[in-house]
Amino acid sequence: MNWFYAKQDKTQAGPVDDATLGNLLRSGEITPETLIWKEGMADWSSYSSVFHPPAQVASSPGMTRCSECSQMFPPDQVITLAGRPVCAGCKPLAVQKLQEGVMGFGPAADAEELWKRVETRGYDFTIGSVLGRTWDLVKGNFWPCVGVTLLCYLVLMGSQQIPFLGLLAVVLVQPQIMAGLNWYFLKQIRGEPATLNDGFEGFRRGYGQQAIYMLIMMGIVLGVVVFCGILAALVIPVLSGALTEEQKSIGLVLFFVIVGIPFLLGMWYLMICWIFASLLILDKGLKATAAMKLSRRVVKLRFWKIVGLFFVIGLLSMVSLLALCVGILVMLPIAFGSISRLYEDIFGDQSAFPAV
Secondary structure (H helix, E strand, O other): OOEEEEOOOOOEEEEEOHHHHHHHHHHOOOOOOOEEEOOOOOOOEEHHHHOOOHHHHOOOOOOEEOOOOOOEEOHHHEEEEOOEEEEOOOHHHHHHHHHHOOOOOOOOOOHHHHHHHHHHHOOOOOHHHHHHHHHHHHHHOHHHHHHHHHHHHHHHHHHHOOOOOHHHHHHHOHHHHHHHHHHHHHHHHOOOOOOHHHHHHHHOOOHHHHHHHHHHHHHHHHHHHHHHHHHHHHHHHHHHHHOOHHHHHHHHHHHHHHHHHHHHHHHHHHHHHOOOHHHHHHHHOOOHHHHHHHHHHHHHHOHHHHHHHHHHHHHHHHHHHHOOOOOHHHHHHHHHHHHHHHHHHHHOHHHHOOOO
16 A cells, blocks of 8 residues: 655655555654545545554554555455455445546556556656665565565476477466566555465456467567568578678678667567556556557656666676575565566556645
8 A cells, every 4th residue: 555645844755655654653754743645535634643543554463454444454344355455434435446447446447547647747766766665575575475486487487398388388378477476566565465376366367468468579579580581581692602701700790780689679678668568457457558558658758767777687686696596586576576666656546646
């Protein structure tokens, strides 16, 4: 659950999850009188009026927090809607939100509406903040995060080793597992219970659209490869008959530089631009093409910062491989968690917040 709060200078800060909000209170950065807000609240309210008592922000053993009113209830007084715990008092409003597809609750969403909200509000981030908050998340739930990530990867790699079916797994298994892992971390970021089943949520929701998304990517790759093959078939005979062996080698190198490098850079560009597509399909219920378009438009607003984030993640991953490959068990959850963290910062409940 994302909260916004008013600083002493009356500026707005956030979003932060429940745990972070509690830490801010304990550190003195906010007080019980600080105004806070989340989607679903009619107006800003003081911390003390929302949490009774303020210490309730911490986890209560055996209790479950309602995702709508944020109050704590025994498990038998809470139901689950769209993966979110909801108390009996909030159930009618939650059901209405689910039926109407309100942003941030339920699967229905409109890509153009989401884009207009992000474009109007804009967004910014620092690489250190995204990685730091993700590390805090992983560290606080370390073994489940590592275990779920590792198990999903083992299922993915195992499916790709099946004779004659490995290629199909790239479409029918890989995108669904990748989306599920992002979903697993997204639920934790939102303060919702996350289990192993969430790592495979891509097989239950948006399965076909995830497959279409991967088919589009593979189609682009195949199209470029065929084009390069035809071009090579036309160029190589010319080189063979008119050039010396040394000139042929130079020609082939130039061919790779002129054709191969732009292809690799183009694929790298598209992978960055479509980084949020799987989560938009799973979380917002978008069609594959709409999710890919929206992801690209959003990423372009902060393209080089996002490139920087993935460069740092890639660098840390390479360093982690040097630690007897053990470090990669930590970096994989951080990589998926960082995508989910940035996604929630951009597309989360803050999309419709009122002014302080």
